[in-house]
Amino acid sequence: MSDHANDKVILLVEDNPNDEMLTLRALQKGHVTNTVIVVRDGAEALDFLFIRNAHAGRDPKLTLQVILLDLKLPKIDGLDVLKAIRADERTKLLPVVILTSSAQDQDMVSSYSLGANSYIRKPVDFNQFVEAVRQLGLYWLVLNQTPSRSAG
Amino acid sequence: MTDDGGNDEARGLTGILAQLRELSDGDLSGLTQALDQELARRGTGSAAVHANRFLDAIIENIPDMIFVKDAEHLAFQRFNRAGEDLLGTPRSALLGKNDYDFFPKDQAEFFQAKDRNTLESKVLLDIPEEPIETKNGLRWLHTKKVPILDERGEARYLLGISEDITARKTAEAALVRAKEAAEAASRELEAFSYSVAHDLRAPLRAIDGFSQALLEDYSGVLDGEGREFLSRLRLAAQQMAQLIDDLLNLSRMTRSELRRLPIDVAALVRSSAESVQLACPGHRVQLVVAPDLSVSADPQLLRVVFDNLLGNAWKFTRKTPGPRVEVGMTSDRDVPTLFVRDNGAGFDMAYVKKLFGVFQRLHTANEFEGSGIGLATVQRIVHRHGGRIWAEGMVGEGATFYFTLGSEEQST
Numbered sequence: 001m002s003d004h005a006n007d008k009v010i011l012l013v014e015d016n017p018n019d020e021m022l023t024l025r026a027l028q029k030g031h032v033t034n035t036v037i038v039v040r041d042g043a044e045a046l047d048f049l050f051i052r053n054a055h056a057g058r059d060p061k062l063t064l065q066v067i068l069l070d071l072k073l074p075k076i077d078g079l080d081v082l083k084a085i086r087a088d089e090r091t092k093l094l095p096v097v098i099l100t101s102s103a104q105d106q107d108m109v110s111s112y113s114l115g116a117n118s119y120i121r122k123p124v125d126f127n128q129f130v131e132a133v134r135q136l137g138l139y140w141l142v143l144n145q146t147p148s149r150s151a152g
Numbered sequence: 153m154t155d156d157g158g159n160d161e162a163r164g165l166t167g168i169l170a171q172l173r174e175l176s177d178g179d180l181s182g183l184t185q186a187l188d189q190e191l192a193r194r195g196t197g198s199a200a201v202h203a204n205r206f207l208d209a210i211i212e213n214i215p216d217m218i219f220v221k222d223a224e225h226l227a228f229q230r231f232n233r234a235g236e237d238l239l240g241t242p243r244s245a246l247l248g249k250n251d252y253d254f255f256p257k258d259q260a261e262f263f264q265a266k267d268r269n270t271l272e273s274k275v276l277l278d279i280p281e282e283p284i285e286t287k288n289g290l291r292w293l294h295t296k297k298v299p300i301l302d303e304r305g306e307a308r309y310l311l312g313i314s315e316d317i318t319a320r321k322t323a324e325a326a327l328v329r330a331k332e333a334a335e336a337a338s339r340e341l342e343a344f345s346y347s348v349a350h351d352l353r354a355p356l357r358a359i360d361g362f363s364q365a366l367l368e369d370y371s372g373v374l375d376g377e378g379r380e381f382l383s384r385l386r387l388a389a390q391q392m393a394q395l396i397d398d399l400l401n402l403s404r405m406t407r408s409e410l411r412r413l414p415i416d417v418a419a420l421v422r423s424s425a426e427s428v429q430l431a432c433p434g435h436r437v438q439l440v441v442a443p444d445l446s447v448s449a450d451p452q453l454l455r456v457v458f459d460n461l462l463g464n465a466w467k468f469t470r471k472t473p474g475p476r477v478e479v480g481m482t483s484d485r486d487v488p489t490l491f492v493r494d495n496g497a498g499f500d501m502a503y504v505k506k507l508f509g510v511f512q513r514l515h516t517a518n519e520f521e522g523s524g525i526g527l528a529t530v531q532r533i534v535h536r537h538g539g540r541i542w543a544e545g546m547v548g549e550g551a552t553f554y555f556t557l558g559s560e561e562q563s564t
Binding site for chain 2: 016018019021022025071072100101102103104122123124125126127129
């Protein structure tokens, strides 16, 4: 992730290393070639987004295209991360896709209520996961249009 | 007091007063005599005495504590047996005394404040719950305090009627505790289910995903048997994921709130059949639904019932030529009964009892796949509606599932 100033970067918020590897593999299998930055808990996600603490030195011109957000995360959980994203002028228009194990109605309702753009349950079948990620990449990275000033 | 006893009393007293006026010069012997006579007359079976005994008998046998206090000193004037039993104190120890002689100061103050309040307002006071310290321990009373007025409208006595509601209070408290415990257990189960849903699936994804990665990236160094093993690993991981989902679903069916609405069953069945058909491409089934079927049930839960029953019907007719599924309404002992009938693999009635148990299966995974949770889920939903479910079948001849949906009062 050396030169991604003009790249459409994906931020993956995922604490499980297996899921991280599988998600990266699924993105690659789905021909999503964008740079993926991985953060491993909710607090780190917010640090990255708001350019502070450990991420105070990151390139501020970097353009995020979509955030893939797990719900169950250490320190600050996914819903609270989502709340913080929507509450801040710098990030409130960023597309956020919930990528989670949970198929609980309550999680879906909370996610959409808090302004999630999409909700995907990670399938156990890896081929289905690849297909889901491929469609996700196609939609959010190719088809979807966002205002140019929206990214953090 | 407008009965004969009251009139007698008034006449007698009028006579005594007349004598008082006559004898006001100092000779009191006549007055004493008249009083003696009057007392004697009252003591030998006058109507007043009869009325008094009659009232005594009633008061004595009322199962609630009855007490009468005079308005001035709030001292006990009358007391009944239920009151003696309740307080553990004989009336001989109570009569003529007041609350301060028996109860802790704050309780006596509370009782007397209510007494005064009743006597001043001159209207009945209802105290739904009051604690009282007795020789038998703390009791809870539902007390009514009634002012008894004289002919001038002045409050002369206070009548108290107290029902011992300690047993009810204890039962209510036990119920509240049980409800809280059940809610805590339910919250714990909720958290547990959530954890199961999230945390058990993650390792399964890893097993499936990395098996697939091996198949894709290392197929060259694996022989046919090695690839077969990896395929089996993947299948097992996926089956376990399905099992987890089904179990969570079963648990959700038990906990979600039941809301009854009128339902167009035919429309629900067609919609359910569409999704079942989507999951079984290539297996065309003739579906016959009776028109104008309407029931009162929870729409989401009834949908789950049909998803499972139709899913089974589709599954077990897969090897049947001319597969046909029928949904209709019949009557079982005058109770409207829905049924789902298929002409599929059927089952042996000898095992009918195992049909609705969790994880119970009548077919091997090779014959027909399944987790053994579907019919347990259906049964739970039917029971929550207060209904019953049963099945009839014959090997090779198909199966029919019958169920009723109870009524509003039978729902849980």
